[in-house]
Amino acid sequence: MTNMTLSIPEDLAKKMKAFPEIRWSEVARQAIEKRVNDLEIMNRIASKSKLTEKDVEEISKSIKASAAKKLHEHRY
Secondary structure (H helix, E strand, O other): OOOOOOOOOHHHHHHHHOOOOOOHHHHHHHHHHHHHHHHHHHHHHHHOOOOOHHHHHHHHHHHHHHHHHHHHHHHO
């Protein structure tokens, strides 16, 4: 198995010390593994897509506009 050095903010390290029973290296390993698996799934889906970058940008703008509208409606 390969080793990795991970830098974390000091305030987070202090919070982690409150839970010495947790194997933080295992938590990090699982998080990295999940992210890699998610990215592999996204790549498989994207490789089969017929959408162009322009299509993706238009969909993204539409989703952001819709989300902003819903957020605005819930505030008032």
